[in-house]
Every structure is written in C-alpha cells, then in structure tokens.
Amino acid sequence: MSISLLLLLVAAIGVTGYVGGNRRAQALAGGRLSSLHSRPGYYGSLVAIWALLPAIAVLLVWIVASPVYIGSTIRSGFPEAVQAEPQATQNLNYNMVGAIARGLKLLTPEERATISADAAAARALLSSKGVPLAADPAPYMVEAAQNLDRMTTTSRMIVTVLVLAAALAGAVVAYRSVAPRLRARNRVEGVMLAGLVGASSIAILTTIGIVASMLTEAVHFFSMVPAWEFFFGTVWDPRFAAAGATDSSGQFGLIPLLAGTLYIGFVAMLVAVPVGLFAAIYMAEYASSHFRSVAKPLIEVLAGIPTIVYGFFALASVGPFLRDISAQLNGLATGSYASFIQAQSVLTAGFVMGIMLIPYVSSLSDDIITAVPRALRDGSLGLGATRSETIKRVVLPAALPGIVGALLMTASRAIGETMIVVLAAGVAARMQLNPFEPMTTVTVKIVNQLTGDLEFTSPQTLVAFALGITLFFITLCLNIYALYIVRKYREQYE
Amino acid sequence: MNILSEAAVEKALDKKMNDVSYKMIGQDVSVYYGDKRALYDVNLNVRENTVTALIGPSGCGKSTFLRTLNRMNDTIDGCRVTGRIALDGDDIYDPSIDVVELRARVGMVFQKPNPFPKSIYENVAYGPRIHGLARTRAEMDAIVEKSLQRAGLWNEVKDRLQESGTGLSGGQQQRLCIARAVAVSPEVILMDEPCSALDPIATARVEELIHELRANFTIVIVTHSMQQAARVSQRTAMFHLGQLVEENDTDKIFTNPDDQRTQDYIMGRFG
Amino acid sequence: MSQVTTSPATAAFKASVRPERRDIGLRRRYASERRFRLYGLAAIAFGLLFLFLLLSSVVSKGYTAFLQTKITIPVEFSEQVIDKDGERATDPKVLMTANYPVVARNALAKVLGVDPGDRAAMREVGGMISDSVRVQLRDLVVADPSVIGRTVDVAILAHGNVDSAYKGQIDLGVDEKNRKVSDRQVGWMNQLAETGALAGHFNTGLFTNGASSRPEAAGLGVALVGSLYMMLIVLVLSLPIGVAASIYLEEFAPKNRFTDLIEVNINNLAAVPSIVYGLLGLAVFVNFAGFPRSAALVGGLVLTLMTLPTIIIATRAALKAVPPSIRAAALGLGASNMQTVFHHVLPLAMPGILTGTIIGLAHALGETAPLLLIGMVAFVADVPATPLDPATALPVQIYMWANEAERAFVERTSGAIIVLLIFLILMNVGAILLRRRFERRW
Known part of the structure; x- marks a missing residue:
C-alpha cells in the first residue's frame, strides 16, 4: 500500500473520529449543551487528534528507521571481500543494489528467474525497462537486491498494519473517554500549544542544523587538510583533481580569500557609510514630511533589488565603464590608452556593493537618529545652536553607539554578500593592495567549489564547508555584538 | 541721602514709577498649528529684570506663548505665528532677525531636565563653544565656573566636572540645564515648567535660584503650580483657552484678580 | 480680546535698551550649515541617481x-x-x-x-x-x-x-x-x-522555452515554473510555521532562558548570509536526507528556512500592534487564551502578517546564492512537471545568462531581470495596497 493511500486512510479515520466525537458529545449532553465542559467541536477535535498523532508518529519513525535498518542488514549480507572495500565503493555498491531492486518490481516472474540465474543479463534487461545500471552487477548484488525487495515489501506491510492500528486504537480510546466533564477544550489547546512551541523551536533547529552540518563536513575536511594550513595558509590553489582521485595536494589557504573579502567589504563601506549616513541625517533632521515620504521609499527600493541584479549591473555596466574611463584617463595623462582598472576588480565589486548597502545604512541609522529624544535637540536649539551644530555635537554623539551597531550589521552583510562578488570581483585568489585588480572572496570560492559535479569525499568540495563555517562565525559574532549594542542603546532612551 | 531735596526725591520716585522698561513686547500674538488655532491675539509685555509667571489650566496656550518668545515653535511642522513680538523693540519674526542670534539672547530651560550625554563641563561649555564666546581654555573654564556658581551647582560638582551630566540627580540635572542656559549670557531666560519633574526639595532649590537669577536676567516662567507662581514671580499672566485673561502684579492677581475666571482658577474651581 | 489685558497703551511702551551686539560667528556658522545640508541632499541624490542608472541600464539593454x-x-x-x-x-x-x-x-x-x-x-x-x-x-x-x-x-x-x-x-x-x-x-x-x-x-518564447545554448531560443519557462514551485512551497510552509512561532513567542511564551535563546536565534538567523543556507540545504537536504539535487523542493525548503525569520519578525510586530484592550475584552468574556488569540488577535493582525509575508516572499524570489549550491544551476530544457524534477529559478537563470559571452544573451539577461523586477514590483505594490486597505489606527 502506498504511503499516500495510507495517509488518506488515516485522514479518513481522523475525520470519522471528529464526527463521532462531536455526535457523542451532543448525545451525552442530551440537548443541554451547557452541561458539557467544552463545545462539542472540541470533543470531536480531541478524538481526531488522538487518531492522527500516534499514527503519524509511527509512520515518521518508520520512514527514518526502516531504510537504516534494512540498509545495514543488507550490507552485512555482502560478501566479506566486498565489506573490506572503502566506504565510497560500498556506497556505490549499495546504490546499485537499490537500483536493481527498483527494477525487479517491474519484471515478470520469469524474467526474475533469468536474472537470478545470470546476473550478467540483468543490465540489458533492466535498461529495457527503463532502469539503467552503471555497470554489470555482480551475482551477490542480484541476490541482495532480491532480499532488499522482500524486506521492503514486508516492512511496508508491517507499517501499514501498525499505522492503521494506531489510528483506530487512538480514535476508539479517545471516543470512549468522551464525557460531559471531560475538559476537551483544555486538552485540545494543550496540543495546539505544543504545536506552537514546536514551530518556534524551528529557529533553534535551523541554527543547530547549520552548525552541525557544516561542522561535520568541516571536520571531515580538516582530517584531510590540517586546520592551521587552512586558517593561516597564504596560497589558495585547490587544484581540481579529476573526479574520483583522492589526491589532496592542493593548497587551501584562507588568508587570500579573507583579504579579498575584507578589502571589497571595506571599499563597499567606504561608499555606503558616508552616503547612507548623510542620507539618514537629511531624512531624519531636515526633510519635510512630504519629501521624506517620497525619497525614503525610493532609497529603500535599492534594498529590494535582488543582489543578482546588482551583480549584472556591475558586470555589464559599471565594470566596462570603469575600464573604459581608466583607459581614457590614462590616454590623456600618458598617451597610452591602456586601461588600468580591470572590468572585474575590487573597485567594481566594492562600489556596486556599496550602493546596495546604502539603504541598509540609511534606514538603520535613520531609526537610530530618530530615537534620540527630541528634548536633546530642543535643548541645543534653545541655546542658539544651528541645526547642523545640534546634529554634529549632540544628536550624532548621542546616537553613536547605535550607529556603530548599525554599521556592524551592514558590514556583516557586506562580508556575506555573494552574487555581486561572484560576477564582479573575479576568481583569482591573490593578495595585493591595488583596488583596480581583481581579488576573490570567501563566498565566491564557496560557490566555485560547489557548482558542478560534487563528491563529498574530496577536500576540494569539503573546503567549502570550512569556508562556510568561518563565514558563519564571523557574521554571527558581528551580529550578536551589533544587536547587543543596539539593544543597549535603545534601552537607554526608553 | 539726606542732602537730597524733597523735590529730588519726588522726581526719583516718579521716575521709578514710570521707568517700567519692557524687555519683550507681544502684540496680537496668535499661533496656529495647522488649521488649529492655539493662541488668540495675546497682548503681553515682559518687564526687564522681572520674573513673569504664566499660569493657567493645561492646554491654555501658556507654553505655546513661551515658545514663541524665542521661536522654538519654528521646529514644529505646520506651526504659524502672527502678530508682533519684539525684543528690545526689534521684531523677532522679522526676516532680518536671525533665529540663532535670537536664541543666544533668549535662552530656554525645558520641562524635563535634558542634559546632553556629555560631561558636566561640556554641557555648560556647549553654548559658549558654539557661539565662540571663549577664546582660550582659561576663559572657558571661567565661564563654566561662573555659570555653575550662578546655578548654585558649583560646590556639588566642582570635583567631578568630567563625569557625565546624565549621572546627576533630577534636581541637579535641571540646575545644570539652567547653568547651561546661563553660560551663553542671554538677556532673557524662558523656563517651561522647570520643576514639574522634580521632587519638593529640588523644586525649592530651583525656585531659590530663579529668585537670585532675577538680578541679572529677565525671566519668564510657565508653571502649573500657583504657589510657585506666587513664590517666584513679580508679575503673573493668566491664560485660558488660548486667551490672555489678565496680567498684573502677582500680589494683585492672587489677592484680588479683576477677572472672575482668574478667581475661579486660583480658588481651584477648575484647572 | 485685547481689552481684557491690563497692559498700558502701546504708546506708553518703553523698550529696554538693546545691549551691544555680540559677534557669534553667524556668517561662518550658516555657511557650514548650508554645506552640511547640501551633503545630505547630495547623498540622497547619489542614491537615487544610481537607482535610476541601474534601472535604466537594465531596461535599455533588456x-x-x-x-x-x-x-x-x-x-x-x-x-x-x-x-x-x-x-x-x-x-x-x-x-x-x-x-x-x-x-x-x-x-x-x-x-x-x-x-x-x-x-x-x-x-x-x-x-x-x-x-x-x-x-x-x-x-x-x-x-x-x-x-x-x-x-x-x-x-x-x-x-x-x-x-x-x-x-x-x-x-x-x-x-x-x-x-x-x-x-x-x-x-x-x-x-x-x-x-x-x-x-x-x-517574444512568447522568452516565457515558455527552457534552457538553450542559442540565445534566440533560450527562455525562462523552466525558471518561471521552478520559481513558482518554490514560492508555493515557501508560502505553504513558512506562513503557518512563522505565524505559529510568532503567536507562541508573543502571546504565550514565559520569559525564560529558552524563549530568550529563541529570540536571539531568530534575530541572528535573519542576518546569516544567504549562502550559508545553501550550504545547510546541500548538507542536510541533499546529502543527508537524499532529496534530489536541482529540485525545486530543496530550493523551496532552503528558502523557507531563510524567509522564516523575516516572517516571524513581521508577524510579531503585527501582533504587538494589536492593543491589549482587545485581549482584555475577550478574556473578560470568558474566552480562553487560545480562543482570544485565534478569534480576535490573529484576525486583527492578519493584514500586517500578510504584508510581511509578501515582502519575505519577494526577498526569497530574488535570492540566488543558496540555489547555486543546491545545484539549481543546471541546463534544464524541459519544464519540470513536479517539484522533484530538476528546475532552475528566475534569478539563477539570470546568473547563468550573465555568464554567457554572446551579445544576444546580454539582452536576454536584462530581459529576464525586467521580468523578475516586474514580479517584485507587483508583490511589493500588493503589500503596500494591503497595508493601505487594512491599515488600522488604534
């Protein structure tokens, strides 16, 4: 029985339970609904919950546990010679067994018999049924596949029975418990509350998932490449080996990537901070409410434009423009029309990223500046200070901690930004100081290492996770510190 | 004194009677917030070296009038002032008058103490610094010390001038704000319910201070408390619903007001 | 009213003597004031100029x-x-x-x-x-x-x-x-x-064709369907989960370590670089759980996790905006906490929640980096029939075309960006209209 059919049956039991519970409650009330503790619907819901929850729990356990159990049983049935092979090969073997087992279902009994007798015939036969195999299967594989097929069928049958039994039993028990004094509403609400708690813990699960998954893969990577070579290496040259080769002779130095990330981020902040801050100051202190209501959303449009669009803008417009203008300048100055700014460069990526960051700086700082109490401004204006003196000498110093927090958050965005640098910064991992030359970043290399064919065993792939966790921790620290500062700041003025 | 003739004494007394010089003059002052009218043709003059108290129930326009005197209303969107307000005879709403200069001459102390998040010294030095009133460090130190002394705060804070002004107690903060206003050497100081956020002891201290400041400054104070008005002021103006009800010597207002509304307000029948 | 005042007649006024004028450096100070103001205006003009340049360069090319x-x-x-x-x-x-x-x-x-x-x-x-x-x-x-x-x-x-x-x-x-x-x-x-x-x-082919190495035959069909699947998955998952989480945190959660932890977590997740979510998706959904690479399902799950913090933050703000008097009224009539929230607070907060959700979806629609990592950069010529089939997404298609050398692909790329921007504009306008229509002042 397929899972979806099973789910449908369970759902039907649930609906029946709801109707039954509802009716029984009404019958028990005998026309005086006020004699019930809760409204009849709650009794129905309670029965339905009891029918659904245990059944679904059983199903989930099965979905997780059965492949693991079946897999280990089948693998332990492999010949000893096979079991001695490396893990990667074993996985391949097991995958082929799985493919054969899927194919077996499509075969007639006679054809099955042929395959059992002659493993070599299996490949041709199965591919004619639309199940391609990578290689000719070994005889033990066919046998294992038949075992697998049998076990899967049995386990399906068992789970069907178990799930249906759980649903029915739950429904019956709950149905019989329906009584006028049963606090059905409180129980249903208890289940709802549990659901709400579950939903909010997804945030924690996500964080755990991020840390755990990246840490596992990164630890895997550090078992092949020493951690100090990664963190303090100054050469990035992963040397993409041919697929399957386990040669890890490449060099994985983080420093050049980090340097590029910070340099581009620095250029971006150089653009975004003055522009964003002055824009925020103007919006908060000078602009009429009419001007503000037009200009502020327009500036914020910059934050709504996907970064890939900025990347394309950098690649197709800004980069070539800077290259051509530098050629013209050079020509005017020296007579040789060679451009000294490359189309892909720290400057291109940093500048465009800076534009992207303007709205972050401006709206975060705008909030912070507006939070400075009016009394301070009045105090300064009342002494005869001009507006700009008030801003420079009173408002900004008072807002400084908050603004620093906002800038840190923006910086963390600059460090984690991907699409602009992928398209506009270049891929050469170099350490140099010329902003007109390309450099590369941590995020670019994560993308580079993980697009294309993947193999979760080579350091070339796994290094991306080491890079990822580095990135995660840098941005995490920046954010936690920034949030802390901003929260302190807000408390001060509340 | 003895050698003065009777006639001379007579003349001197006469002169005193007529020598009421008005520091600020308000003629037909009306204020609008958008379409809403907050003040109706107020005619009120402020005498030099006198404490003038503005009293009246909340929302009567007394604070609004106060803020027109140094154009603090300019900072409120949609606020419009008509009529004529003159400082030493010059119309302060005239385009030729500069608002910064005006506020340097007419200082203001606010309802809630609002020291800047800077050191005590920097709080007081702020005004002189932006106006460039001190050329040397020593001059600045002198201004700060004198201002703090005038505000009666010097002895309490002289050992911790570099500590933050926000760390002081409420009453001290308000006196710091007064010192800050005094440091600019204004001619008029406007005070908008300066004691409403303070405890009784701090209030008494600030009232005493206002009394002393009268010698050098013209003071206009808005207050909610009639006792305070009676204690600190020589002249009192009563506002009601955006109109000036009456203005007279404080003693007269509190003993024998001309207007029934003033009488009722003072007796606590409304407010 | 002037007759009420007891002031002497105007003629008798004697103005005090104007003291000597002090030099308080007005000219210099006003010049600096004007300069400062100008910097602010220039900054805004700079931002708007580049917004204009960006849009016009895309439109003129595309x-x-x-x-x-x-x-x-x-x-x-x-x-x-x-x-x-x-x-x-x-x-x-x-x-x-x-x-x-x-x-x-x-x-x-x-x-x-x-x-x-x-x-x-x-x-x-x-x-x-x-x-x-x-x-x-x-x-x-x-x-x-x-x-x-x-x-x-x-x-x-x-x-x-x-x-x-x-x-x-x-x-x-x-x-x-x-x-x-x-x-x-x-x-x-x-x-x-x-x-x-x-x-x-x-050019109807632009909207129906799949990937092609020939620019004239390349289209956004696969990408549009892929993005549609992902948006549906994000909507179906993140809206209920986000609302449930917000309700718990805003209405039920006791103030303790656990809820503090969740709060800090949500704020941080909102700021985690999107590419990290891609790594998460690759490691957990593709490598560990064995979902197919390049599938819209995985993309949708990754984008859901990415969008959740945004939706939760917006929803909590909307719930916070419902005045406590509404809750007090319902509780006073004998409703349970749960009934109060679901019958009164939630419906009142709904416009705010939906606005936040649409904005979250718009962000998810434009997100590229995590999708690259889970293998949605694939040459897919056939429109995916289910979310489990290989697909690409609108922004990823833009990325792939941006990397093509041919002149005609520049035009396609810009065209695809225009399509993407139009979708984003529609979503944001929808959010704004929703807010305008249901905005409530308490």
Missing part, C-alpha cells in the same frame, strides 16, 4: 528581449530531404532525425533567390536561421506528417546575430571580418524586412 525577429517564409517540406527512401511508415526515427535545417535553408534561399549550388552563399543563408529550427520543424512534421510534400508558411526564428543586427545592436560600421553578420546577410535581412517576411514579433 526591453528588446521582448521582441523576437522571425522570418516568415513558405517552407517546402520536400520529401527528397526529409524522407528520401520513404521509410517513415516503418521507421519513426526517420522523421526525428531528418535534416530539417536544410529544409529551412532551402526555403530561405529560394525566397532570397540564392543559387543552391553556391555553397558559400548557402552557408551564409543557413547562418540567418536559428539552430532551433531543427526542433521547430521536426515537431511540426511529427505532429502532422501530411505536410511532407507540401509548402506551408512557417515563422522561423532568426539567428541570434541577425536578431541583434535587426535590433540595431551590432555596429555595422565595424569591419566585416570583426562582426558576426556579413554584409551579404545584412543585405538579405533588409531585403526580407522590406517584404515584411522578416519582422519583430512579441
């Missing part, structure tokens, strides 16, 4: 992508070329593998009056037509084999270079050797254009 040059000519489906030996009744492969480009080339040569024997000329004629003509004619013939032997008018896609030349994007002043269309081809193009055979049509 609006032509919505037009596609087609050549409408009578095509003779010659049995000679398609099925010389008359085997199509017995062997269906014949019709699939026939040399359709020759059919099209011959038809065009005939219209242009080129001698079929002139091989160099014929090659250039062939270069006028898109390679996708093979598929186009094949589908036509397979669907209706009776056209063989007849002559039918067919609108054939022009080659990308001809398309660019016709749209004036190729500088014809350049030496012939250094550009992609020859003078002869340009002549033919003009000749065809004059007769009306060659003309620009609205």
Whole structure:
C-alpha cells in the first residue's frame, strides 16, 4: 500500500473520529449543551487528534528507521571481500543494489528467474525497462537486491498494519473517554500549544542544523587538510583533481580569500557609510514630511533589488565603464590608452556593493537618529545652536553607539554578500593592495567549489564547508555584538 | 541721602514709577498649528529684570506663548505665528532677525531636565563653544565656573566636572540645564515648567535660584503650580483657552484678580 | 480680546535698551550649515541617481528581449530531404532525425533567390536561421506528417546575430571580418524586412522555452515554473510555521532562558548570509536526507528556512500592534487564551502578517546564492512537471545568462531581470495596497 493511500486512510479515520466525537458529545449532553465542559467541536477535535498523532508518529519513525535498518542488514549480507572495500565503493555498491531492486518490481516472474540465474543479463534487461545500471552487477548484488525487495515489501506491510492500528486504537480510546466533564477544550489547546512551541523551536533547529552540518563536513575536511594550513595558509590553489582521485595536494589557504573579502567589504563601506549616513541625517533632521515620504521609499527600493541584479549591473555596466574611463584617463595623462582598472576588480565589486548597502545604512541609522529624544535637540536649539551644530555635537554623539551597531550589521552583510562578488570581483585568489585588480572572496570560492559535479569525499568540495563555517562565525559574532549594542542603546532612551 | 531735596526725591520716585522698561513686547500674538488655532491675539509685555509667571489650566496656550518668545515653535511642522513680538523693540519674526542670534539672547530651560550625554563641563561649555564666546581654555573654564556658581551647582560638582551630566540627580540635572542656559549670557531666560519633574526639595532649590537669577536676567516662567507662581514671580499672566485673561502684579492677581475666571482658577474651581 | 489685558497703551511702551551686539560667528556658522545640508541632499541624490542608472541600464539593454525577429517564409517540406527512401511508415526515427535545417535553408534561399549550388552563399543563408529550427520543424512534421510534400508558411526564428543586427545592436560600421553578420546577410535581412517576411514579433518564447545554448531560443519557462514551485512551497510552509512561532513567542511564551535563546536565534538567523543556507540545504537536504539535487523542493525548503525569520519578525510586530484592550475584552468574556488569540488577535493582525509575508516572499524570489549550491544551476530544457524534477529559478537563470559571452544573451539577461523586477514590483505594490486597505489606527 502506498504511503499516500495510507495517509488518506488515516485522514479518513481522523475525520470519522471528529464526527463521532462531536455526535457523542451532543448525545451525552442530551440537548443541554451547557452541561458539557467544552463545545462539542472540541470533543470531536480531541478524538481526531488522538487518531492522527500516534499514527503519524509511527509512520515518521518508520520512514527514518526502516531504510537504516534494512540498509545495514543488507550490507552485512555482502560478501566479506566486498565489506573490506572503502566506504565510497560500498556506497556505490549499495546504490546499485537499490537500483536493481527498483527494477525487479517491474519484471515478470520469469524474467526474475533469468536474472537470478545470470546476473550478467540483468543490465540489458533492466535498461529495457527503463532502469539503467552503471555497470554489470555482480551475482551477490542480484541476490541482495532480491532480499532488499522482500524486506521492503514486508516492512511496508508491517507499517501499514501498525499505522492503521494506531489510528483506530487512538480514535476508539479517545471516543470512549468522551464525557460531559471531560475538559476537551483544555486538552485540545494543550496540543495546539505544543504545536506552537514546536514551530518556534524551528529557529533553534535551523541554527543547530547549520552548525552541525557544516561542522561535520568541516571536520571531515580538516582530517584531510590540517586546520592551521587552512586558517593561516597564504596560497589558495585547490587544484581540481579529476573526479574520483583522492589526491589532496592542493593548497587551501584562507588568508587570500579573507583579504579579498575584507578589502571589497571595506571599499563597499567606504561608499555606503558616508552616503547612507548623510542620507539618514537629511531624512531624519531636515526633510519635510512630504519629501521624506517620497525619497525614503525610493532609497529603500535599492534594498529590494535582488543582489543578482546588482551583480549584472556591475558586470555589464559599471565594470566596462570603469575600464573604459581608466583607459581614457590614462590616454590623456600618458598617451597610452591602456586601461588600468580591470572590468572585474575590487573597485567594481566594492562600489556596486556599496550602493546596495546604502539603504541598509540609511534606514538603520535613520531609526537610530530618530530615537534620540527630541528634548536633546530642543535643548541645543534653545541655546542658539544651528541645526547642523545640534546634529554634529549632540544628536550624532548621542546616537553613536547605535550607529556603530548599525554599521556592524551592514558590514556583516557586506562580508556575506555573494552574487555581486561572484560576477564582479573575479576568481583569482591573490593578495595585493591595488583596488583596480581583481581579488576573490570567501563566498565566491564557496560557490566555485560547489557548482558542478560534487563528491563529498574530496577536500576540494569539503573546503567549502570550512569556508562556510568561518563565514558563519564571523557574521554571527558581528551580529550578536551589533544587536547587543543596539539593544543597549535603545534601552537607554526608553 | 539726606542732602537730597524733597523735590529730588519726588522726581526719583516718579521716575521709578514710570521707568517700567519692557524687555519683550507681544502684540496680537496668535499661533496656529495647522488649521488649529492655539493662541488668540495675546497682548503681553515682559518687564526687564522681572520674573513673569504664566499660569493657567493645561492646554491654555501658556507654553505655546513661551515658545514663541524665542521661536522654538519654528521646529514644529505646520506651526504659524502672527502678530508682533519684539525684543528690545526689534521684531523677532522679522526676516532680518536671525533665529540663532535670537536664541543666544533668549535662552530656554525645558520641562524635563535634558542634559546632553556629555560631561558636566561640556554641557555648560556647549553654548559658549558654539557661539565662540571663549577664546582660550582659561576663559572657558571661567565661564563654566561662573555659570555653575550662578546655578548654585558649583560646590556639588566642582570635583567631578568630567563625569557625565546624565549621572546627576533630577534636581541637579535641571540646575545644570539652567547653568547651561546661563553660560551663553542671554538677556532673557524662558523656563517651561522647570520643576514639574522634580521632587519638593529640588523644586525649592530651583525656585531659590530663579529668585537670585532675577538680578541679572529677565525671566519668564510657565508653571502649573500657583504657589510657585506666587513664590517666584513679580508679575503673573493668566491664560485660558488660548486667551490672555489678565496680567498684573502677582500680589494683585492672587489677592484680588479683576477677572472672575482668574478667581475661579486660583480658588481651584477648575484647572 | 485685547481689552481684557491690563497692559498700558502701546504708546506708553518703553523698550529696554538693546545691549551691544555680540559677534557669534553667524556668517561662518550658516555657511557650514548650508554645506552640511547640501551633503545630505547630495547623498540622497547619489542614491537615487544610481537607482535610476541601474534601472535604466537594465531596461535599455533588456526591453528588446521582448521582441523576437522571425522570418516568415513558405517552407517546402520536400520529401527528397526529409524522407528520401520513404521509410517513415516503418521507421519513426526517420522523421526525428531528418535534416530539417536544410529544409529551412532551402526555403530561405529560394525566397532570397540564392543559387543552391553556391555553397558559400548557402552557408551564409543557413547562418540567418536559428539552430532551433531543427526542433521547430521536426515537431511540426511529427505532429502532422501530411505536410511532407507540401509548402506551408512557417515563422522561423532568426539567428541570434541577425536578431541583434535587426535590433540595431551590432555596429555595422565595424569591419566585416570583426562582426558576426556579413554584409551579404545584412543585405538579405533588409531585403526580407522590406517584404515584411522578416519582422519583430512579441517574444512568447522568452516565457515558455527552457534552457538553450542559442540565445534566440533560450527562455525562462523552466525558471518561471521552478520559481513558482518554490514560492508555493515557501508560502505553504513558512506562513503557518512563522505565524505559529510568532503567536507562541508573543502571546504565550514565559520569559525564560529558552524563549530568550529563541529570540536571539531568530534575530541572528535573519542576518546569516544567504549562502550559508545553501550550504545547510546541500548538507542536510541533499546529502543527508537524499532529496534530489536541482529540485525545486530543496530550493523551496532552503528558502523557507531563510524567509522564516523575516516572517516571524513581521508577524510579531503585527501582533504587538494589536492593543491589549482587545485581549482584555475577550478574556473578560470568558474566552480562553487560545480562543482570544485565534478569534480576535490573529484576525486583527492578519493584514500586517500578510504584508510581511509578501515582502519575505519577494526577498526569497530574488535570492540566488543558496540555489547555486543546491545545484539549481543546471541546463534544464524541459519544464519540470513536479517539484522533484530538476528546475532552475528566475534569478539563477539570470546568473547563468550573465555568464554567457554572446551579445544576444546580454539582452536576454536584462530581459529576464525586467521580468523578475516586474514580479517584485507587483508583490511589493500588493503589500503596500494591503497595508493601505487594512491599515488600522488604534
């Protein structure tokens, strides 16, 4: 029985339970609904919950546990010679067994018999049924596949029975418990509350998932490449080996990537901070409410434009423009029309990223500046200070901690930004100081290492996770510190 | 004194009677917030070296009038002032008058103490610094010390001038704000319910201070408390619903007001 | 009212003597004031200028992508070329593998009056037509084999270079050797254009076709469907989960370590670089749980996790905005906490929640980096039937086209960006309208 059919049956039991519970409650009330503790619907819901929850729990356990159990049983049935092979090969073997087992279902009994007798015939036969195999299967594989097929069928049958039994039993028990004094509403609400708690813990699960998954893969990577070579290496040259080769002779130095990330981020902040801050100051202190209501959303449009669009803008417009203008300048100055700014460069990526960051700086700082109490401004204006003196000498110093927090958050965005640098910064991992030359970043290399064919065993792939966790921790620290500062700041003025 | 003739004494007394010089003059002052009218043709003059108290129930326009005197209303969107307000005879709403200069001459102390998040010294030095009133460090130190002394705060804070002004107690903060206003050497100081956020002891201290400041400054104070008005002021103006009800010597207002509304307000029948 | 005042008559006023004027550096201070103000205006102008430059560069490069040059000519489906030996009744492969480009080339040569024997000329004629003509004619013939032997008018896609030349994007002043269309081809193009055979049509292929290495045949079909699947998954998962989490945190959660932890977590997750979510998706959904790579399902799950913090933050703000008096009223009538929230607070907060959700979805729609990592950068030519099939997404398609070298792809890329931006504008306008329509002042 397929899972979806099973789910449908369970759902039907649930609906029946709801109707039954509802009716029984009404019958028990005998026309005086006020004699019930809760409204009849709650009794129905309670029965339905009891029918659904245990059944679904059983199903989930099965979905997780059965492949693991079946897999280990089948693998332990492999010949000893096979079991001695490396893990990667074993996985391949097991995958082929799985493919054969899927194919077996499509075969007639006679054809099955042929395959059992002659493993070599299996490949041709199965591919004619639309199940391609990578290689000719070994005889033990066919046998294992038949075992697998049998076990899967049995386990399906068992789970069907178990799930249906759980649903029915739950429904019956709950149905019989329906009584006028049963606090059905409180129980249903208890289940709802549990659901709400579950939903909010997804945030924690996500964080755990991020840390755990990246840490596992990164630890895997550090078992092949020493951690100090990664963190303090100054050469990035992963040397993409041919697929399957386990040669890890490449060099994985983080420093050049980090340097590029910070340099581009620095250029971006150089653009975004003055522009964003002055824009925020103007919006908060000078602009009429009419001007503000037009200009502020327009500036914020910059934050709504996907970064890939900025990347394309950098690649197709800004980069070539800077290259051509530098050629013209050079020509005017020296007579040789060679451009000294490359189309892909720290400057291109940093500048465009800076534009992207303007709205972050401006709206975060705008909030912070507006939070400075009016009394301070009045105090300064009342002494005869001009507006700009008030801003420079009173408002900004008072807002400084908050603004620093906002800038840190923006910086963390600059460090984690991907699409602009992928398209506009270049891929050469170099350490140099010329902003007109390309450099590369941590995020670019994560993308580079993980697009294309993947193999979760080579350091070339796994290094991306080491890079990822580095990135995660840098941005995490920046954010936690920034949030802390901003929260302190807000408390001060509340 | 003895050698003065009777006639001379007579003349001197006469002169005193007529020598009421008005520091600020308000003629037909009306204020609008958008379409809403907050003040109706107020005619009120402020005498030099006198404490003038503005009293009246909340929302009567007394604070609004106060803020027109140094154009603090300019900072409120949609606020419009008509009529004529003159400082030493010059119309302060005239385009030729500069608002910064005006506020340097007419200082203001606010309802809630609002020291800047800077050191005590920097709080007081702020005004002189932006106006460039001190050329040397020593001059600045002198201004700060004198201002703090005038505000009666010097002895309490002289050992911790570099500590933050926000760390002081409420009453001290308000006196710091007064010192800050005094440091600019204004001619008029406007005070908008300066004691409403303070405890009784701090209030008494600030009232005493206002009394002393009268010698050098013209003071206009808005207050909610009639006792305070009676204690600190020589002249009192009563506002009601955006109109000036009456203005007279404080003693007269509190003993024998001309207007029934003033009488009722003072007796606590409304407010 | 002036008669009420007891002030002496105006004539008797005696103004005090104006003290000596102090120099408080007004001129210098006002100059600095003006400068400061100007910096602010300049900053805003700078931001708006680049917004304008960005949009105008995209639009000016991309609006032509919505037009596609087609050549409408009578095509003779010659049995000679398609099925010389008359085997199509017995062997269906014949019709699939026939040399359709020759059919099209011959038809065009005939219209242009080129001698079929002139091989160099014929090659250039062939270069006028898109390679996708093979598929186009094949589908036509397979669907209706009776056209063989007849002559039918067919609108054939022009080659990308001809398309660019016709749209004036190729500088014809350049030496012939250094550009992609020859003078002869340009002549033919003009000749065809004059007769009306060659003309620009609205480019429906841009919205229906899948990936192609030929710019003129490449379209956003797969990407649109992929993005649609992902948006549905994000909506279906993140809205209920986000709302449930917010309700718990805002209405029920006790103030303790656990809820503090969740709060800090949510704030941080909102700021985690999106590429990290890609790594999470790759490691957990693809590598660990064994979901197929490149599938919209995985993309949707990753984007859901990414969007959740945004939705939770917006929802909590909306719930917070409902005044406590509403809760007090419901509780006072004997409703349970749960009933109060679901019957009163939640419906009142709904507009705010939906606005936040739409904005979150718009962000998810434009997100690229995590999708690259879970393998959605694939050459997918067929529209995915289910979320489990390989698909791409709108922004990823833009990324892939941006990396193509050909001139015609720049136009496509900009066109795709316009499509993406239009979707985003529609979503944001929807959010704004929703807010305007249901905005409540308490």
